[in-house]
Amino acid sequence: MFTMIPNLVIGAVDLVAAFLFLFGLKRMSSPATAPSGIRVAGVGMIAAVLASFLYVFSVGGAAKPHLMVNIALAVLALAVGGAGAWLAGRKVAMTAMPQMVAIYNGMGGGAAGGIAAVELFGGKTHGATELVVTLLGALIGAVSMSGSIIAWAKLNGVIKKPLRVKGQQVFNALLMAVAVAIGGVIVYGGIVGATPLFYPITWICAFFAFALVFGVAMTLPIGGADMPVVISIYNALTGLAVGLEGFVLHNPALMIAGMVVGAAGLLLTLLMAKAMNRSVSNVVFTNFGEAAKQKPGAIKGTERAVEASDAAIKMRYASSVIIIPGYGLAAAQAQQKLYEFVKLLLAAKVSVKFAIHPVAGRMPGQMDVLLAEAGVPYDMIFQLDDINDDFATTDVALVIGANDVVNPAARTDKASPIFGMPILNADKAKQVYVVKRGEGKGYSGIVNGLFYDPNCNMVYGDAQTVLVKMIEGVRGLGTAAAA
């Protein structure tokens, strides 16, 4: 009887938490309301965590003697895990955000796998359905954890190159098949009961081992440029694993939150794959870098270089400028300098807009965050569909640290590996300036015909240095005019 009230409270709080998550995510659909959205969701999370300590009133007889130790362990784990991740999240640089999200996501997957492991080792699941769902959640959670760790290592530069060996996909398929087969054995053993040949703990360990190795093996061959899609997939998978473990624990809050994230992650994954003009299976199973070889000499002409200050002066006297920033801008840590330059242009009554390609940066929307960090107001930032028609009436398009996302071959050249990919139509502007470290190809190794267009000039140099020169160029003009 005494267990009834606490469990009712837990149920009610979890219901409120699930509502707050949905409401918070809903508020994230506009930059103006988004900060309150995450706060709302945060309140739900704290309430749910505090309420779950009421579980102490309903622990089973076997766990009763350990209760004080368990409570201490729980508080310790919450404090250490929470504080550690909180501090890391507060300190991490915005450019390192993708790997940070990857690592938090891996933690979620690991937690889901851990819950499943406790259920499995303790033999706490009831019936075949729960056992199957537990194993499925365990499999997905474990794959998500080890895969996210590899994704982190790749994004953080710990692993430099995609590792590809012959027959890898067959090997991966075998790993998955063995993991599923072991899962089948565990379910079979669970139904017929333990026989002398059946040591559940060994099988469960083997099951987790294969799942973890599969996550590693699946992620290793995927190139760094495809990591945004991969993180998004693992985000969805962790959500799914959490939802499944929620079913096993009879906790609707976990089920709802997990499945919402699963669906959201799936949608984001599909959006991103579409922006890269590739299918999700193509990202996961195809070695993109190898297909991107193109015959040289297909494009005639030369790249024409201009001085940074000349380009800056041209922009100062233009009436409209669209800036296309790419990851190269962030790699050079030049966002602040760029905004400084933009403010000079704005002061000279030049209309300035930023055009962001969906896959600019190392995760979707990262370039938007990097610009926001530099102080660029979000109403100056435009997405591909909203700005692409404006290029034709724009005086200057300034491309900084981007390459493939402005390659006209995506529209015209059927032989190009990026043919069909949505691009920013920078080439339609009256004048194009491309800031680039030197002659050469982009991340994917594809020649960019835009650089050879008559209306395009190259500004060679590190983005930071070039922007300093551009700022000086415009400032020098100002003082000359005043004098």
Place this chain on the structure above:
Amino acid sequence: MPFDITMTGLVALYVFMLAGFAGWVIIGNVPAILHTPLMSGSNFVHGIVVVGGLFALLNASTALEQGIGFFAVLLGAGNAAGGYAVTDRMLAMFKSSVAPAKHRRRAKSHHPKKG
């Protein structure tokens, strides 16, 4: 008799379906400019797994279960706290040039300015 939500398979599928649909529709409305905070925000939401970890740990009766339960809570707490920290930090950066008054209230929030 303890209050417990017994979920038969079919009801669970209904919950999954509706939640999945809600997630799809809600996220479908988020503009691309917010996709990174959204991803870390949804990452934060699946940090609710920490609640499941707490349940498993509090009900642990062997050292093995305690160990794994501890690990699950540790990771789940990291997922939730870290996801919140980075999402909140990112969202606080988005400023409008037209209506700065609306955002003034946020300026004195607790997070430190990054140099």
